[in-house]
Amino acid sequence: MLDLAPLTIPFPGGHMRTTKAAACLTLAWTIVITACASDRPCASPCGTIIVNITGAPETVLPVFAVSSNAQAITGLLFLPLAEIGNDLNYLGDGGFEPRIARSWTFEDSVTIVFALDRRATWEDGEPVTARDVVFTYELYRHPAVNSDEREDISDIVAVEAREEHIVAFSFSHPYQQQFYDATYHMRIHPAHLLDTIPREALRTHDLTRAPVGSGPYRLGRWDVNSTVELLANPDFFLGAPGVARIVVQVVPDLNTTVSQLIAEETDFADFLGSPSNVQRVRETKEVAVIDFPSLAYVFVGFNLRDPSSPNRPHPLFANRDVRRAIGLAVDLAAIAEAVLGDSSAVPSGPVSRGNALWDYEVERTPFDVGRATQLLESQGWTETDSQGYRVRNGQRLSFTLLVPSSSGMRRQAAIIMESQLHAAGIEMLIEELEFNAWYERSQRGRFDATLGNWGQKPNPANAIGGAWGTGGPDNWGSYSNAAFDSMLAAASRATNPAQARTNWLAALRLLQRDPPAVWVFAPSQAAGVHGRLQNVFVRSDDWGATMWRWQIASDQMLPRDRVGVP
Amino acid sequence: MGRFVLRRLAQSAVIVFLVATLTFVLLRMAPGDPVRAQFRDVTVSQEVIDEYRRSWGLDRSMPVQYVQYLGNLIRGDFGQSFSLHRPAWDVIREALPNTVVLALAALGISFATGMVLGTAQGANPNSRMDHTLTVITLAVFSIPIFWLGLMFMLVFGQWMGWFPIGGEVSPVYRGLPLVGQLADRFRHLVLPALTLGLGGAAVVARFHRAAMAEAFAENFIRTARAKGLSEQTVVLKHALRNALLPAITMFGLSLPVLFSGSVLVEYVFAWHGMGLAAFEAVGRRDYNVVTAITMIGATLVVAGNMVADLLYRLADPRTAES
Amino acid sequence: MRRLSLAIAIAGAAVVVLRFPRIMELFSSGAAGSIVAAVCAVLVPPAAGLAWHWNRRPGARPSESRTARLLDNRQFVLGTGVVALLTYAAVIAPVLSSFDPNTQTDLLGAATLAPSLQHPFGTDFYSRDLFSRMLYGARWSLGIAFVAVTLVVVVGTSVGVIAGVTGGIVDSVLMRMVDGGLAIPRVLLLLVVAALWGNLGFFPLAVLLGLTGWFGVSRIIRAEVLSLKERTFLAAARALGISQLRLVVRHILPNLVAPVTVTAALGVGNIVLIEASLSYLGIGARPPDPGWGNIIREGHELIFTAPWISIFPGAAIFLTVIGFSLVGDGLRTALNPRAS
Amino acid sequence: MSESSPGPLVAIENLVKHFPASTRLFARPSYLKAVDGVTLSLDRGETVALVGESGSGKTTLGRCVLRLTEPTSGTIWFDGTDVLALGSADMRALRRRMQIVFQDPAGSLNPRMAVGTAVREPLEVHRIARGKAARDRVADLFEEVGLDPSLTSRFPHELSGGQKQRVGIARALSIEPEFLVLDEPVSALDVSVQAQVVNLLTDLQRSRNLTYLFIAHDLAVVRHVATRVAVMYLGRIVERARVVPLYDRPLHPYTASLLSAVPVPDPTVKRKRIVLAGEIPSPRNPPPGCPFHTRCPHPLKDARCTTDEPALRELQPDRWVACHYAENPMEKPAP
Helix, strand or coil, rough: CCCCCCCCCCCCCCCCCHHHHHHHHHHHHHHHHHHHHHHHHCCCCEEEEEEECCCCCCCCHHHHHHHHHHHHHHHHHHHCCEEECCCCCCCCCCEEECCCCEEEEEECEEEEEEEECCEEEEECCEEEEHHHHHHHHHHHHHCCCCCCCCCCCCCCEEEEEEEEEEEEEEEECCCCEEEEEEEHHHCCCHHHHHCCCCCHHHHHHHCCCCCCCCCCCCEEEEEECEEEEEEEEECCCCCCCCEEEEEEEEECHEEEEEHHHCCCCCCEECCCCCCHHHHHCCCCCCCCEEEEEEEEEEEECCCCECCCCCCCCCCCCHHHHCCCCCCCCCHHHHHHHHHHHHHHCCCCCCCCCCCCHCCCCCCCCCCCCCHHHHHHHHCCEEEECCCCCCCCCCCECEEEEECCCCHHHHHHHHHHHHHHHHHHEEEEEEEECCCCHHHHHCCCCCCCEEEEEECCCCCCHHHHHHHCCCCCCCCCCCCCCCHHHHHHHHHHCCCCCHHHHHHHHHHHHHHHCCCCCEEEEEEEEEEEEEEEECCCCCCCCCCCCCCHCCEEEHHCCCCHHHHHCC | HHHHHHHHHHHHHHHHHHHHHHHHHHHCCCCCCCHHHHHHCCCCCHHHHHHHHHCCCCCCCCCHHHHHHHHHHHHHCEEECCCHHHHHEEEEHHHHHHHHHHHHHHHHHHHHHHHHHHHHHHCCCCCCHHHHHHHHHHHHHHHCCHHHHHHHHHHHHHHHHCCCCCCCCCCCHCCHHHHHHHCCCCCCCCHHHHHHHHHHHHHHHHHHHHHHHHHHHHHHHHHHHHCCCCCHHHHHHHHHHHHHHHHHHHHHHHHHHHHHHHHHHHHHHHCCCCCHHHHHHHCCCCCHHHHHHHHHHHHHHHHHEEEEEEHHHHHCHHHHHH | HHHHHHHHHHHHHHHHHHHHHEEEEEEHHHHHHHHHHHHHHHHHHHHHHHHHHHHHHHCCCCCCHHHHHHHHHHHHHHHHHHHHHHHHHHHHHHHHHCCCCCCCCCCCCCCCCCCCCCCCCCCCCCCEEEEHHHHHHHHHHHHHHHHHHHHHHHHHHHHHHEEEEEEEEHHHHHHHHHHHHHHHHHHHHHHHHHHHHCCCHHHHHHHHHHHHEEEEEEEHHHHHHHHHHCCHHHHHHHCCCCHHHHHHHHHHHHHHHHHHHHHHHHHHHHHHHHHHHHHHHHCCCCCCCCCCCHHHHHHCCHHHHHHHHHHHHHHHHHHHHHHHHHHHHHHHHHHHHHHC | CCCCCCCEEEEEEEEEEEEECCCCCCCCCCCEEEEEEEEEEEEEEEEEEECCCCCCCCHHHHHHHHCCCCEEEEEEEECCCHHHCCCCHHHHHHHCCCEEEECCCCCCCCCCCCCCHHHHHHHHHHHCCCHHHHHHHHHHHHHHHCCHHHHHCCCCCCCCCCHHHHHHHHHHHHCCCCEEEEHHHHCCCHHHHHHHHHHHHHHHHHHHHCCCEEEEEEEEHCCCCCCEEEEEECCCCEEEEEEEHHHHHCCCHHHHHHHHHCCCCCCCCCCCCCCCCCCCCCCCCCCCCCCCCCCCCCCCCCCCHCCCCCCCEEEEEEECCCCCCCCCCCCCCCC
């Protein structure tokens, strides 16, 4: 057969050709859209940032925010005592920037005293005081308010107002993450407005839809399903924001978001999806791609218990060598490259790229089919059936992997893994489930293996312990290793960074030898940003964190920047 | 006729009630937990989960929940949206007008295009034009709707830049003058409405062609022609009037199809209507929102069918006699 | 129809000649599926040739019969041709393609290749041969459609006939059920139901599609029965003391053949479309097995960079729907006794 | 078959059939009185003609007799049996003795069934004959009604109207009934064929000793067939008599007008034709008093006619009329 060069179908990437008619139409539109905005020069704040998110934010009050989008949006309206640094350091106070708190002192090993910034005011003009901080702490701790941050601040035993602008935090014991716990989880809420509302009625109270904050932006308009409009607070005590308005719109389909970015209809999306989407954006000169480390990692979790009767060990995965053999039989680097493209990375354990632990040098499991074969044969999987799968006592070496259908990346990884494991004589059946069904099956332990994805906070201790520690609430596969548990505890309670590091390293090495999962990949995330935006930085845990400092060059403004901006 | 209307109203109420019950039960049977669905990919303590469940009344047994739900419903309360911390009605109040606008535009496109094509075909059956149009309408009917949407988006949105790519209005809509707002709405409506309406146009054209051909074959058309009426008068006055009945039936039947199609179109075009809201709410296991949207969708469909039936009776008194 | 037989015979013969080594390979493989495909590939061309020859004989067709009218209907013949070719390709899939549909030939080197001679439809994200996946996907997509439509027709006709013949309360109850069924947005219903099971597998999915698709059919059939009931020949049959059962079986059902066939033919295309939409939403064939809907779904993410992945299955769905619509239209015209 | 019981073969007493029908939006439910108290009897071997314009209820009456339409009230006796009291099994047995031939020969045959099969079907259903015997029987029947037995494999749309009607007759005769309702059996046929079919029917009556209820919308056809005639108007019988006296001297103005419309073979004869004004009123709301008064051409018509409904009274032996002025009939139309 002749081997010709592949036929390529011409498919222009950007907007290549615009017909005359189209040009006329666009011109007409531009006239309509600009007619209403006078041609005044841009004094800061000016312009509009349009942000695409995939799902509607559930709230605009931080204490109820759960999704990352709601956290980013509420973060623009409400301030914490201090903001975590861009390096996401959570040990001591390194890198933290003042916000509501102007300064702080470590009074003793269990007390931090904050001095509040006297310039800080609520939108209604009231000053922000120590009373608000105390109120906020009580709010976050209150069972009826039921904030999911409640557990993260459980080491804080008391918050008291010493003066109108002095507040003291007391901790149950000395540890490295005290400052992080005092500042990262809570954003200060206005006591004078919210204190009179019964706590259980707060969640649905009218004030939660018209929040009064102290941040760089104020809520302009909120359409539940579609858009949140934020307007700059020109009197913000830390300096006026750079951009006059932020419109956050809900666009569920990432293809649509990417097309909108390319067509300059939107300015920012923190997630672009597949590498091919990222590539499309890269090819557009008006839009920049910003890579930043993600706080998530993807894994194949093994169930160590028999899914049909949890008291019995799993017939396959209770055996450590079978688990290791599966890890050795998949070419994780190839999967990462195929699925994530350039930003590929294989994790060494349950850690994400945005996590400070990422730099610790723990060896990755190598791709070594020979070693895998050796391990399987040592366990009696010596024969092979007609389809090439290993057989022992007439039983095929076969298991089912649960995959949530909502995640394209995970599905792709599963399909590649299926093929690689087939080559090693292991049958992996893929069972795609709708996200909630997948979650329920996984959480109830009704699976052989499940393809999961955990997001982490800057401090990963709670998330790692919850997912892999004995009896952890999210330990779906019932993994239990007392040595690992104690190393984890030691790492969390370490009083200096070196000690913490030693314990973390030991814990991760242990997980490598006795793997409860295959750590598949730790993605780096790509955000699309319109080129006219300057001073842009995307922090891994919160896309909105630095947005108030973003700016638009006045000579690069688009017509839509001016429409309706007061 | 009055009894007929009353009976149909009663039946419609029963249908909507049954649909609500079925949705209620199906949702709670479906795996997944509304509380867990709020915490995607993040760990959360059981304590928090339990408190949510208690405050949403999910800790009670299904029959108790059902009775409470019905009680609220009778008072016109669709319950709270779990994921948005506000009444489910708020979600619908925002989404419903968007869906109605899209559906009406799509219906308009379907019927206007379909009737014109169908009339052109039916008036000259088996002509060359008839055959060409048959193939074209078949082709349009056969295109998967989401594919059509993406292609429209790519060609007319991105390459040509004629129309915006998604959303029902621009993000800066509110700052526009009235004329600008109208133009903005129109520009956003074109692609989704075409996507949703073209498939329907093909169906309408096919049915209308058949009806027209049949009407033309009937004697009275021959009589009308014999009387020396112009071809145009024959087509418009006589044949069209008689072919209206199938069109009315089509209208009733096309409503459910529209609602199903709108889920995909709304998803692709980020059109914040009921279909998209339902899609998201199913994903978040937001029981009350899903049930409310299904009920309202069912009400619209049932009402549409009822109107179609009434029109049918008014247009053709013979049906009332049997 | 004669020309169609001839076309199939020639195409089939060409396949046999061009893919002869592959056929021999399949014969010697020993796998039952491969041998069946090889046997079909060898047998179809002579069978089509015979059909052509038989039709060529003078007087082979009584010019007055309904069959003859059907075979003279150009739309019907064209539609049948399209459907037959697609089905034929699906049956002899292993003969036409040397690639296994699920094999990832070279994950990092041969992914998303544009169409070439080696890969006529290109390769997908996983470097799998799309031509092969299309052929095997046809088995899934067409198979589901056939099974589901059978179910739709059987249930829809039964309910329609029962409601129409019985009348009264039974009719009211059944029709209100149908109204209810029509009032629930089908995609929503399927979303919720599918969430219960995930990857359903062939028959459950077909049954699900079938059981949610009969409402409209039963409406049409009931209306048809009601209009039949007004016809004198049923009164004549009743006057002759013919039992209700026989009345239904011998007098009503045969007169429903036309609407039922037309509905069925149009229904196949509809089900293929719905299955594709469902796969798009993540409910379809279990990966890595191909179905047209799955292929489109996998191509969706790459639609702007590797459009061929979704163009070919889209076109296949398009062809199927057109084919069956033409068949349905042809049947409608030919089976209408007044049309002569 | 019992030939034993004396008296008429079929006796209809005070038969009423109402159809529910609501007229206008938000109106109270009303009824359409298709048949409104008809009494009629047929002796063995005779032909009673039932005549009236369309809408007069004669077809409904014919169908009621066979219970193809369930009457609202009244009694029907067939050979001494109360037909309306029969259960479905007994009714099916009785159906062997009474049959119907419909007006529309095309509609009364299943378009999807070969005509031979259609005639054979009742034979098999009633276990009269099956297999070859049944086929022979069908061939005989075809010959008897004047059809070529080779037509048995044809479908209805391949036959002419006259042929179809002959099939319909053969089918009705297949189970050897004693009584036939002929529901305008020839009115849908071409005039040339009409006579042939009518002749066939008279021949069959003679050879098989059949009793006919012959329904027709004018008096022309029935003159040579019927022994007695009943004229219906708006669901009621307005005149009932033997053929000769009725044709000679119609006592009811409606009969007179119908009779005046019968063409006379001799074109030289001039005759005054009575043309009725308007159309038959809707049976949904029949006029008060004499139902015919709105169109009555009788010179003596007066206020009484609009208020009092005339009873059907026996004016002469076997001569019943429902007209206040039956004693002063209108002039017999010329000659």
